[in-house]
Amino acid sequence: MSYLTIEKKQNIFAEFGGKAENTGSIEAQIALLTERISSISKHLQGNKKDFDTHSGLMHMVGQRKRLLTYLQKKDLQGYRALIEKLGLRK
16 A cells, blocks of 8 residues: 655645645645545455455545535535546546
């Protein structure tokens, strides 16, 4: 399982939050969760019986869904641009 390094996180925050220090941006949080979800999904493909990690993954997916719902209500154009950029299927 590849962990997110500080550089990776800063790149995500810079790309989606505007600058590396903007860690509270909804778009940046969703992008970070998406990166973590994809990393954990790859881990679970090889470790099918890792149920604790699967539980954590489901928690992260729910958190991302709640953040996406909030963003959709607050900024529909930003929501559409973000899901297009991240390649989410909504």
